[in-house]
Amino acid sequence: MRVTKEQMAEHRRRILEAAGHLFREKGFEAVTVAEVMQAAGLTHGGFYGHFKSKDDLIAETLAQVFAGPGSELGLQEYAAWYLTPGHRDNMAGGCAIAALGNDTLRQSPEARAKMTEGVRRLIDRLARNAPGQNDAEKRRATVAGYAAMVGALVLSRISDDPKLSGELLEDTRDWISSAPRTRAD
């Protein structure tokens, strides 16, 4: 049955929100269109009134995840939130880049472009408030520091041993938090 324009917009928002969580939790391939629609409180047939295809949904979901102002946290504050058991255990609500990075390589060029933009924007923002004597040093610390966060989160999620998993988070956080180094060359 037909619904109001406002309700239709709300449905679209709910579909994107459900997809955002489900994709991060299970990856693009393992999530079905019917599953997303059910999580949004709708039936699968209506999906194609909102999106052209599942690929379209993926691209739109990524666009939405990376939309918005983004945090203004500095590198070390971001790491202090990023490298926690809470974030590790919350794939559905956590960093989309860590959760879906490799998956995106096998998706459309549009999806990959959206991911790249997400990476670039985040690094640019973190670099504003990073340790370092000058912009080049700040940027280098941010690029490497963010890479370390993503890697540590992925590795700590892989690890079924809580000790190793925790060590990855803590050691990497300490590493990023320690005093900035000058170039060793």
Add this chain to the structure above:
Amino acid sequence: MRVTKEQMAEHRRRILEAAGHLFREKGFEAVTVAEVMQAAGLTHGGFYGHFKSKDDLIAETLAQVFAGPGSELGLQEYAAWYLTPGHRDNMAGGCAIAALGNDTLRQSPEARAKMTEGVRRLIDRLARNAPGQNDAEKRRATVAGYAAMVGALVLSRISDDPKLSGELLEDTRDWISSAPRTRAD
């Protein structure tokens, strides 16, 4: 038609080798049993004479990838190989942890356990020859350094902009290579 025992063992080896490359390149889900068998020069029906199921193949493939003596490179030497465009562009022959880490979370506990073992062994080995004043410092540098390698490789693969992609590799390599820091607390 029946083949000799030696040929059958060789077939099994080829299946595992083909699976190792295909899984790293495309992920577990996107690779079909028929595709693996074709890459091994066989037909799909014979697969179940070698493995119980596709899940079984995944676990055996991971076991094989992490078998063997492993490299004796130190942390910085490993990073110098790891963080290169050649490695970035060679998913099929590169680090299985970076290529399949997140994918493994959605597989069997056996597969995840094999991945964890791979992570642990690699870190233990790299820590032997890492910068630092004592074992604790060496370990911390290794854990964070390896996390940074994995993250940088994943991010540089995501990035469709060659400049950003290269920056991720280079800045992270410089970061790992720079003089070890003492704890800042």
Add this chain to the structure above:
DNA sequence: TGTACATCAGTGAACGCGCGTTCACTGATGTAC
């Protein structure tokens, strides 16, 4: 404002395809004598 009708968002059955898995068959291997 009220009424009649066109529009169209959502429903759920159905379609088509691909994939994991099974199975009857083939023919070379391996073995018993």
Add this chain to the structure above:
DNA sequence: TGTACATCAGTGAACGCGCGTTCACTGATGTAC
């Protein structure tokens, strides 16, 4: 060593299931008068 037969690795057709997508239909919305 040679022969007859049992074994079984590999083949390719077929099965069953799940998923993306389509479509006829429903009934509430929105609009023209």
